[in-house]
Amino acid sequence: MTRQARGGALCAALGLAVLLTACTEKLLAPGHCPEVCSTFALTMTDTILPLAIYEDSSFGRPVGYISPHNATGLVAKSVPGRESRPIFRTIPIPSRIVVNGDTATGPVVGVDSLRLTLTITARDTAAHNLTLSLYAMPLTIDSTTAFHDLDGPFGAAPVRTVNLDTLLARPGLKDPVTGDSALVDNSTRRIILLLALDSAQAPLVTADSGKLAFGIRISADSRASATLGAQESNAFGPVVTWFLKVDSLGAKTIKATRLAQPAFDGFVFDPPALPIGSALVVGGVPSARTMLRMALPRAIRDSSRVIRATIEFEAAAQLEGTAADSFRVVAHPVIADFGAKSPLSNARTDTTWIAVVPLDTVRIDVTRVLAYWTTNTQATTMMLRQLPEGAVFAELRLHSSVVFAQRPKLHLTYAPRYPVSP
Amino acid sequence: MRTSRLMLLFAGVVLAGTRPARAQDSQFGIRGLGIPGRWESVRARTTGGAFAAFDAASALADAAMVESTVLTSTLVVAPSFRSVDTPFGDADLRATRFPLFTVSGTIGRWAVGGGFSTYLDNSYEVITRDSALVRGEMVSFVDDFASDGGVSDIRFAVARRIGPRLALGLGLHAMTGSARITAVRVFTDTGRYATVRDTQLVRQTGFGVSASALLTPSPRLSIIGYARGDDEFKTKLDRNEVGTIDLPNMFGGAVRLTLGQNARLAGSVTYRPWSISGPGAFNTLNWSAGLEVGSSVTAIRLGGRAGQLPFGPGTSPPAEWGVAAGLGRVFASRHGVMDVGIERLVRTGSGLEEVVWTVLIGFTIRQ
Numbered sequence: 001m002t003r004q005a006r007g008g009a010l011c012a013a014l015g016l017a018v019l020l021t022a023c024t025e026k027l028l029a030p031g032h033c034p035e036v037c038s039t040f041a042l043t044m045t046d047t048i049l050p051l052a053i054y055e056d057s058s059f060g061r062p063v064g065y066i067s068p069h070n071a072t073g074l075v076a077k078s079v080p081g082r083e084s085r086p087i088f089r090t091i092p093i094p095s096r097i098v099v100n101g102d103t104a105t106g107p108v109v110g111v112d113s114l115r116l117t118l119t120i121t122a123r124d125t126a127a128h129n130l131t132l133s134l135y136a137m138p139l140t141i142d143s144t145t146a147f148h149d150l151d152g153p154f155g156a157a158p159v160r161t162v163n164l165d166t167l168l169a170r171p172g173l174k175d176p177v178t179g180d181s182a183l184v185d186n187s188t189r190r191i192i193l194l195l196a197l198d199s200a201q202a203p204l205v206t207a208d209s210g211k212l213a214f215g216i217r218i219s220a221d222s223r224a225s226a227t228l229g230a231q232e233s234n235a236f237g238p239v240v241t242w243f244l245k246v247d248s249l250g251a252k253t254i255k256a257t258r259l260a261q262p263a264f265d266g267f268v269f270d271p272p273a274l275p276i277g278s279a280l281v282v283g284g285v286p287s288a289r290t291m292l293r294m295a296l297p298r299a300i301r302d303s304s305r306v307i308r309a310t311i312e313f314e315a316a317a318q319l320e321g322t323a324a325d326s327f328r329v330v331a332h333p334v335i336a337d338f339g340a341k342s343p344l345s346n347a348r349t350d351t352t353w354i355a356v357v358p359l360d361t362v363r364i365d366v367t368r369v370l371a372y373w374t375t376n377t378q379a380t381t382m383m384l385r386q387l388p389e390g391a392v393f394a395e396l397r398l399h400s401s402v403v404f405a406q407r408p409k410l411h412l413t414y415a416p417r418y419p420v421s422p
Numbered sequence: 423m424r425t426s427r428l429m430l431l432f433a434g435v436v437l438a439g440t441r442p443a444r445a446q447d448s449q450f451g452i453r454g455l456g457i458p459g460r461w462e463s464v465r466a467r468t469t470g471g472a473f474a475a476f477d478a479a480s481a482l483a484d485a486a487m488v489e490s491t492v493l494t495s496t497l498v499v500a501p502s503f504r505s506v507d508t509p510f511g512d513a514d515l516r517a518t519r520f521p522l523f524t525v526s527g528t529i530g531r532w533a534v535g536g537g538f539s540t541y542l543d544n545s546y547e548v549i550t551r552d553s554a555l556v557r558g559e560m561v562s563f564v565d566d567f568a569s570d571g572g573v574s575d576i577r578f579a580v581a582r583r584i585g586p587r588l589a590l591g592l593g594l595h596a597m598t599g600s601a602r603i604t605a606v607r608v609f610t611d612t613g614r615y616a617t618v619r620d621t622q623l624v625r626q627t628g629f630g631v632s633a634s635a636l637l638t639p640s641p642r643l644s645i646i647g648y649a650r651g652d653d654e655f656k657t658k659l660d661r662n663e664v665g666t667i668d669l670p671n672m673f674g675g676a677v678r679l680t681l682g683q684n685a686r687l688a689g690s691v692t693y694r695p696w697s698i699s700g701p702g703a704f705n706t707l708n709w710s711a712g713l714e715v716g717s718s719v720t721a722i723r724l725g726g727r728a729g730q731l732p733f734g735p736g737t738s739p740p741a742e743w744g745v746a747a748g749l750g751r752v753f754a755s756r757h758g759v760m761d762v763g764i765e766r767l768v769r770t771g772s773g774l775e776e777v778v779w780t781v782l783i784g785f786t787i788r789q
Contacts, residue, residue: 025518027447030511031548031567036449036735036774038567042607042618044554305618307609308557367616413556415607415618 042415044307052410053311055293056400058276059340064286066390069143069266072233073121073391075285076132076218076267077225082320082393085154086216086228087141088265090240092209097256099248108210110245111199112255113179116214119229119236120164120191124324127220129165133158134195137213147270154215159201162193190229190236202240210260212240215268223322227391231262238262269393278402279316282329283386284395290384291340292408300414301374308413309370314406315359317397325394326355328387331366337379344383348372351387356394363411370412447517447545449506449776450740450769454703454733455655455667456572456601458694459521459540463496464784468748468763469712470725472688475634475646475676478526479786481539483634483648483676484579484591490535493527493789502780509773517545524577527789533581533591541575544601556615563609571601573626573655587638595630595652597669625658628669644678670694670705670732686714696732704739706730712746721750723763731769740771748782759786 031037059065068074074086096105116134123130137153160178167175167182168191174181179196204210218224229236240260248254273284281288292311300306319325329352332344350365364384373380386392399406451457460467461481466474475483478490501518519540526535547568553560579593601624609615630652637645652669676690689711696703712725724747734740748763761784769776 026514026516027545027547027568029449029506029513029515029546029548030508031452031550033550033552036452036508036510037548037550037565038452038569038605042565042605042620044556046557305620306616307607307618308615365614367614371616411557413615415620417620417622 044413044415046411046413048312049297049410049412050407052294052296052412053292053401053408054295056280056290056408057340058279058281058288058290058400060281060286060288061273061276062286064273064284064390065289065385067143067266067286068268068390069264070232071266071285071287071390072230072388073227074216074230074238074265074267075227075269075391075393076216077269077393078218078220079223079225079322081271082269083147084267084269084393085147085150085218086265086267087137087145087150087214088238088262089137089139089141089213090211090260091263092211093204093242093244093258093260095206095209097244097246097258099246099254099256104249106247106249106254108204108244108256109247109253111202111204112243112245113199114197114202114243115241116195116197116202117239117241118193118195118216120193121227121229121233121236122189122324123191123226124223124322126322126324127223127225129163130218130220130224130226131161131163132193132226133217133219134160134162135215135217137215139208139211139213141213141215142264143266145266145268147268147272150215150268154217158217159214160195160197162195164191164193167193204242204244210242211263212260214238223324225322225324230265230391237265278400280313280396280398280400280408282384282396282398283327283389283392285390285393287386287390288395289340290398291334291342292382292384293337294380294382294410296370296373296380299416300412301380303417304374305415306367306371306374306412307415308365309367310363310365310411311408312411313362313364313396313398313408315362315397316399318359319354319356319394319396321356321392321394323356325392326353327392327394328352329354329364329396330385330387331364331369332383332385333369333372334379334381334383337381342381342383344385345372354394354396362396362398366410447502447504447515447543448731448769448778449508449546449548449774450731450734450771451542451544452546452548452569452733453735455699456542456544456733458542458732459572459575461522461539461575463522463524463786464498464748464761464763464782465714465721465723465750467498467765467782468723468725468746468761469688469714470710470727470744470746472676472690472710472712472725472727473678473686473714475648475674475690476636476644476678476688478533478535479524479784481522481524481537481575481577482674483636483646484535484593484632485581485589485634485636485646485648487526487533487535487579487581487591488583488589488636490526490533491528493525494786495525496523496784496786498522499783499785500780502778504776504778507775507777519543531582534579535581536576536578538574538576541573541597541599543572544569545572561609561611561615563607563615566604566606566608568604569601570604571599571624573597573599573628575630577632579632581634589636589638591632591634591636593632593650595632595650597626597628597630597652597655600625623660626655626667628655629653630669642680644680645675646678647675649673667700668698670696670698684715684717688712688714692729694732699732703732704730704734706732706739708742716750719752719756723748723750731771734771735774736772738771740769740774742767742769744768744778746782750784757788759788760784761786
C-alpha cells in the first residue's frame with residue numbers, strides 16, 4: 001500500500017468512525033418561554049356549550065337493560081323505604097349416580113348433608129349484627145316473581161339463620177356447633193359463606209328431582225345491606241353441594257357429592273321501580289340508560305384537541321341509599337346509532353364515580369369519548385350506564401332538555417389547532 | 423470512462439439516499455425561520471468560509487465555477503455535537519447533516535453546475551414546564567415543541583470567462599422544503615386532563631437568482647463580488663396556502679491572495695438584511711478569513727469567522743464566531759479528493775450560549 005493510499009484509508013476510517021458516533025440524532029433541549037421556545041404556543045379554551053346536546057332520552061323501564069334475574073349481584077337490603085331479598089332455585093340432581101368407577105349406576109337413597117355456598121361481594125361495613133336468614137321458597141319462583149308473591153314463604157320460620165359478625169369473630173372463622181364457616185379474601189373483600197344444612201332443612205324430594213329454592217332476608221342493627229354474587233358474576237353465585245348416599249348395586253351404601261348451581265337467581269324488592277317520566281335516568285333496578293345525541297361545532301370536532309370534557313346535569317332527585325351504595329357511571333360512544341339498542345363501544349369510555357351524597361350538579365366525564373369523536377366520523381351519540389348495572393338501587397335522576405333552563409350542558413376545555421403561521 | 427461511471431453512481435447514490443440537505447441545528451433558529459445554511463464545501467469551510475466565493479465546489483458564487491475545468495462532484499457530511507447552556511438548563515445534542523452536494527463541469531466555453539444545499543434548517547425540540555388556570559384551578563403541564571425539517575436550495579448555475587481577467591456567473595435557485603411541527607402538552611394530572619398532540623406539516627417554496635463577477639487583476643490577486651436576490655417563501659400548512667414571507671437579498675465580496683506556489687490567503691464579507699422577513703429578525707454581517715497551505719496533492723487549511731445570526735431572543739442579533747481547521751488529500755490519480763476538518767462555533771445571545779463542534783467530511787470525485 002502506498003503512502004497516499006494509506007492516508008486515504010486513514011481518512012475514510014476516521015470519517016466512518018465519526019459518522020457512526022453521531023448518526024443518531026438528539027435534539028431535545030430544555031426551553032423557556034419566551035426566550036427559547038417556539039413563537040407559537042398551544043392555547044387552551046374553556047367553554048360551555050348549552051346546545052351541544054340536542055337529543056336526550058332514557059330507556060330501561062319497565063324492562064331494564066339489566067334486570068334482577070340477569071344482574072351480577074343479588075341485592076339483600078332491609079332499610080326504611082327499601083326491602084330487597086335474593087331468591088334462587090337450583091338445578092335438579094340425578095336420581096342415579098355412577099358407582100365403582102364404571103358405567104353402572106346406583107340409585108340415590110338418601111342425603112347425608114348439604115352445604116350452601118354464598119359469596120358476599122359487597123356490604124355496608126358500618127352495619128352491625130348483619131344476619132342472613134334462609135327461607136324455603138316454592139320451586140315456581142322465576143324472573144316474573146314479585147316481592148309480595150313471596151310474602152307467605154318469607155313469613156314462615158327461616159330454615160337457617162347465620163350472624164355474620166359472630167361467625168367472623170370465631171377462631172378459624174368456623175362455628176363448630178352449626179358447621180358454618182367463612183373464607184375472607186382480603187384483596188377483594190369478598191366473604192365466602194359455607195352454610196351447613198341437614199336433610200331436614202333441605203330435604204331431597206325425589207318428585208322434584210332434588211331441586212331446591214331458597215330466599216334470603218337480611219337484618220342488622222341498622223343499615224342492613226349486602227350484595228351476594230349471582231351466577232352471572234363468574235362462579236360467585238349460590239351453589240348447593242349435596243353429600244348423597246348411593247346404593248352400590250345392593251352391596252353397600254356409598255357417599256357421592258354433587259354440585260347444584262342455580263337454574264335461576266334474582267331478587268325481589270319493594271317498592272317497585274319508578275317510571276322514567278320526563279327525567280334522564282341512569283342505573284337503578286331494573287337498570288336504565290341515558291342516550292345523548294350531541295352536535296359539536298365543526299371547528300372543535302375537525303381541528304381541536306379535547307383536554308377535558310364534562311357534561312353538567314342538574315339533579316332531578318336525590319340518590320337512594322348510603323355511602324356503601326356509591327357507584328360508577330360509564331359513558332360509552334355508540335358504534336352505530338340505533339336508538340335504545342345501539343351497540344356500545346368499549347374502546348374509549350369514561351368513568352365517573354358517583355358518591356351517594358346530596359346532589360346539586362352532576363358532572364359526568366366524557367373526555368375520552370369526545371376525543372374519540374374528533375378522530376373519526378362516527379355518530380356523536382353516547383350512552384350513560386351504571387356500574388355495577390342492575391344491582392344498585394341508587395339511580396341518577398337528572399333534568400333533561402325538556403326544561404331549557406335546566407338542560408344538560410357540555411363543559412369543554414380544548415386546545416385549538418397549533419397556530420402555525422407563515 | 424471508469425471515472426465517469428463512478429461519478430454517475432456517486433451522484434445517484436447521493437441523490438437517492440440522502441434526506442434534504444440540512445446544515446447544523448441551533449436553538450437560535452427556534453424563534454425564527456431557522457438557522458441559515460452554509461453553502462460551503464469542506465475545503466472552504468475549514469478556512470472559516472473565506473475561500474467559499476472562489477471555490478467551484480461551494481454554492482456561494484457562481485463565477486467560481488470557471489476554476490473547475492473538469493466534471494466534479496462534491497458531497498459534504500457534517501456530524502455535529504452541540505452543547506447548549508441556558509439559564510433554564512443545559513443539554514448535549516448531536517445530529518448528522520448533509521449540507522451540500524454540488525456538480526460542476528464544462529460545456530464548451532461555459533461552466534455549468536448545480537446541486538443542493540441547505541437554505542434554512544429548522545430542526546429542534548424543546549421542553550418547557552408551565553401551569554395555567556383551567557376550570558378554576560391551577561394545572562401544571564409540560565410542553566414539548568418539536569420541528570423536524572428545513573428548506574433546501576436547489577441551484578442551477580452557469581459561468582463564463584469574459585476575457586483573461588473577468589468571469590461572470592449566474593444562478594437560478596429553487597427553495598423547497600418542509601418541516602413537521604409537533605406540539606405535545608402533557609398535564610401532570612393525566613387522569614383528568616387528556617394529553618394534547620398536534621402535528622402539522624409546513625411546506626415552503628421560493629425562488630431566487632444569483633450573480634457574481636470574478637476579477638483577476640493579477641495572477642496573485644483575485645477579487646469576487648456576489649449578490650443574490652430571493653423572492654419570498656410561499657407557505658402551505660398541510661395543503662392550504664397560508665401566506666408568504668419575504669426573503670432577504672445577499673451582498674458580499676471576497677479577496678484571495680496567492681502568497682506563493684503553496685500558500686493562499688482569503689477574506690470575505692457577506693451582508694444579508696434578514697429583518698425583511700418579519701419581526702424578531704435581524705440584519706447580519708459576517709466576515710471570515712482563512713489560509714490554505716500546501717500543494718495540489720495535500721493541503722492544510724485554517725480560518726476563522728464571526729458575525730451575527732438572523733434570529734434569536736432579545737432585541738439584538740445573537741453573535742457567532744468560530745474557528746476551523748482541516749486538510750485535503752488527493753488520491754486515485756487525482757480523481758478523488760477527501761477533505762476532512764473540524765469546526766468550533768460559539769453562539770451567544772440573551773443569556774443563551776451554544777458551542778458546536780462539527781466534524782467535516784468532504785468527498786469529491788473528478789473526471
